[in-house]
Amino acid sequence: MPETVDVLIVGAGPTGLACGIESTRAGLGTLILEKGCLVNSIFSYPANMTFFTTRERLEIGDLPFACTNIKPTRADALEYYRAAASFYKLPARPDQRVTAIEPQDGGFRLTAASAGGRVTEYAARKVIVATGYYDRPNLLGVPGEDRPNVSHYALEGHAFYGRKVAVIGGANSAAITSLDLYRHGADVTLVYRGAQLSRHIKYWIRPDIENRIKEKSIRAHLESRVTAIGEDSIEIENAQGDRLQIANDFVFALTGYHPDVDLLRRAGVQVDATSFCPECNLQSLETNVPGLYVAGVVIAGKRTNEIFIENGRFHGRQIIADLRQKL
Numbered sequence: 001m002p003e004t005v006d007v008l009i010v011g012a013g014p015t016g017l018a019c020g021i022e023s024t025r026a027g028l029g030t031l032i033l034e035k036g037c038l039v040n041s042i043f044s045y046p047a048n049m050t051f052f053t054t055r056e057r058l059e060i061g062d063l064p065f066a067c068t069n070i071k072p073t074r075a076d077a078l079e080y081y082r083a084a085a086s087f088y089k090l091p092a093r094p095d096q097r098v099t100a101i102e103p104q105d106g107g108f109r110l111t112a113a114s115a116g117g118r119v120t121e122y123a124a125r126k127v128i129v130a131t132g133y134y135d136r137p138n139l140l141g142v143p144g145e146d147r148p149n150v151s152h153y154a155l156e157g158h159a160f161y162g163r164k165v166a167v168i169g170g171a172n173s174a175a176i177t178s179l180d181l182y183r184h185g186a187d188v189t190l191v192y193r194g195a196q197l198s199r200h201i202k203y204w205i206r207p208d209i210e211n212r213i214k215e216k217s218i219r220a221h222l223e224s225r226v227t228a229i230g231e232d233s234i235e236i237e238n239a240q241g242d243r244l245q246i247a248n249d250f251v252f253a254l255t256g257y258h259p260d261v262d263l264l265r266r267a268g269v270q271v272d273a274t275s276f277c278p279e280c281n282l283q284s285l286e287t288n289v290p291g292l293y294v295a296g297v298v299i300a301g302k303r304t305n306e307i308f309i310e311n312g313r314f315h316g317r318q319i320i321a322d323l324r325q326k327l
Contacts, residue, residue: 005029006327007320008110008124010101010263012038012092014060014309015296016130017081019316020090021061026320028327031122032090033112035097039081041134042074046154049074052172052202057310060084096120101127101267103289126323129264130295130315133257133304140168140253144229150251157184164247166191166234168226169254171198175209177252178218189246190220191236197222200305226251259298267292276301284322285315291326293319 007023009016012034023030037043051058055065055072063084067076085092096112110122137152139145154173157180167178170192181188190213197209212218223239234248261271261278269287270279277300279288286293296312297304 002121002123004107004123004125005031006124007031007126007128007323008033008108008122009128009130010098010110011130011132011296012085012090012094013041013130013132013296014039014058014081015312015315016128017085017090017092018060018313019128019130019295019319020092021084021088022316022320024088024090026324028320028324030091031124032092033096033098033110033122034092034094035135037094038085038092039078041132042077042081044134044153045074046156047074048156051077053308053310058313060313061088063087098263101129101263101292103268103291106291108291125327126291126293128293128295128316128319129298130312131260131263131298133259133297136258136260137253138256138258140226140255142227142229145253147229147231149231149249150229150253152253152255152257154180154252154254157181157186160250161185163187163249165189165250165252166226166246166248167252167254168192169252169256170194170196170222171200171254171256172202172205173254174252175201175205177254179205179208179212181252182212182218188218189248190218191224191226191234192220192222193225195223226253256304258302258304261298261301264294264298269294272301275303277303283318285319286322291323293323295319 006028007030009019009032012032020032050073059065065080095114098112100111102109107125108127113119154177164187166189167174168191178190213220224236227237228235236244261276264278268289295315297307300306
């Protein structure tokens with residue numbers, strides 16, 4: 001029988017770490033399981049990425065985020081969250097992908113698997129699911145999407161110098177990636193289903209991408225969708241039903257991501273079929289399964305522009321305040 005901890009947290013992103021800090025501060029036996037490495041999603045960001053937000057809005061555990069830039073880089077954030085985990089001596093175990101959460105005997109039994117296939121069982125009185133969504137892209141569902149010349153994540157632009165590259169999407173990631181590729185010498189085509197680029201594009205990025213499109217440095221096909229991806233071309237269909245084949249070497253399908261709600265469903269959590277939002281009390285963040293809580297972006301389901309590190313980092317306080325009364 002595995003030892004039972006008071007609180008087991010699934011996910012070691014900024015929100016999961018913030019939950020862990022509040023739990024350890026409360027004197028509760030705490031364990032954090034992470035499928036990859038510490039703050040795995042941030043680690044997966046492009047190497048030179050800079051956050052949109054300022055450093056103080058990324059802080060957890062009342063620890064100052066000291067760095068040279070007001071808007072920190074990926075490297076700054078990785079260093080900061082490592083320091084936070086070390087300062088609070090958070091018991092975070094990497095390479096533990098939780099595959100099952102089962103209510104049992106007034107608590108929970110969890111099953112986790114390593115990348116190598118080793119299965120480990122854990123037991124907890126309370127569980128907090130603080131998983132993100134960055135490793136679950138929204139698929140296009142078109143022929144050729146599984147080809148090796150397709151990525152659902154931004155990569156550094158240098159590797160695409162002199163190559164024909166298509167970017168699918170019209171929000172921040174697509175705009176930033178298109179600009180980065182263009183400035184690294186790629187021949188860029190942007191394809192987006194909307195008549196205009198997304199209103200969620202940051203105000204300092206919008207004029208840059210719109211001007212590059214206007215001067216045709218970046219070609220844009222709006223009200224269009226990619227219907228097939230080949231080795232050296234893509235097929236596009238516009239709103240009028242016209243089809244166009246374009247020579248192309250690589251595709252960035254930056255169409256967003258969604259949380260892993262199947263894990264919650266298997267645990268008995270009611271999840272809205274349309275929005276992917278789990279049922280939970282907005283004050284305590286406890287789901288319809290007693291003792292099982294949700295934190296961070298998973299609460300918003302597909303509405304991934306509602307919860308970020310900036311507000312998800314406070315969820316731990318709400319949750320720990322509630323579960324302390326129930327342990």
